[in-house]
Amino acid sequence: MFVNRLIEDCPPLDQNSAYCNFLQCGHFAETSAAAIYENHLIGFVSGYIQPDRPDTLFIWQVAVHKKSRGVGLSTSMLLDIVSRNSKKVSFIETTITRDNEASWNTFRSLARLLSTNLAAEKWIDRESHFKGMHDSEYLVRIGPYKYNKKQIEEKIMEKYEKK
Numbered sequence: 001m002f003v004n005r006l007i008e009d010c011p012p013l014d015q016n017s018a019y020c021n022f023l024q025c026g027h028f029a030e031t032s033a034a035a036i037y038e039n040h041l042i043g044f045v046s047g048y049i050q051p052d053r054p055d056t057l058f059i060w061q062v063a064v065h066k067k068s069r070g071v072g073l074s075t076s077m078l079l080d081i082v083s084r085n086s087k088k089v090s091f092i093e094t095t096i097t098r099d100n101e102a103s104w105n106t107f108r109s110l111a112r113l114l115s116t117n118l119a120a121e122k123w124i125d126r127e128s129h130f131k132g133m134h135d136s137e138y139l140v141r142i143g144p145y146k147y148n149k150k151q152i153e154e155k156i157m158e159k160y161e162k163k
Contacts, residue, residue: 002041003034003063010063012100021046024060030084031057033077035068042068045077049089056143057085059094062106074106076156079113083152091143095123098138107140113155114145 003021007013016024024032024046035043047059059081062074082089092110096103111118123139147155 003044006041006044006065007061007063009065012097013061013063016061031081033080035064035073035077037068040065043073043077045074045081047081049085050093053091055089056091056093057081057089059092062094062103069102072109074102075109075113078106078110079152079156082114082147083149083156086147086149086152090145091141093142094140095137096120096140098136107142111142114142114147116143116145118142 003025004015004018007015007021025034028046028048031047031049033043033045034041042065044061044063045059046061047057050056050058059078062078064073078092082092092107094103094107096107108118118140120138120140123137
């Protein structure tokens with residue numbers, strides 16, 4: 001239920017069922033991350049390895065509580081997931097609506113930290129796929145990158161030493 005409450009507090013994120021979030025936390029624990037501060041869930045990232053492309057990590061959702069934004073928490077959680085999957089993953093994908101600047105900034109930052117490219121193209125169209133009920137989603141692809149777990153952990157440390 002904690003993930004559901006966090007996502008409810010992070011509009012415009014799409015809310016999933018408690019069951020879905022439970023599965024994300026359990027079945028996809030290796031490709032998800034949670035940030036807890038003083039016994040409160042302040043951040044959550046869910047993702048999974050694409051079944052037909054085992055070198056690609058798809059990030060489903062990134063949620064950071066409004067009181068914890070602006071300090072790079074989402075990028076740190078993403079780097080944590082990437083470091084845990086560094087032996088098998090060399091691409092990251094997600095979808096972002098055009099006006100979600102926070103997400104664009106997070107994934108641009110991630111691409112810079114991984115010293116690689118970010119490409120984006122319209123993937124799910126507002127009218128033809130969502131019948132006007134949801135904004136178009138752009139498929140964002142980062143990679144390829146070639147860092148091992150230790151190198152990614154060093155990047156995390158560098159990021160925080162600069163602050």
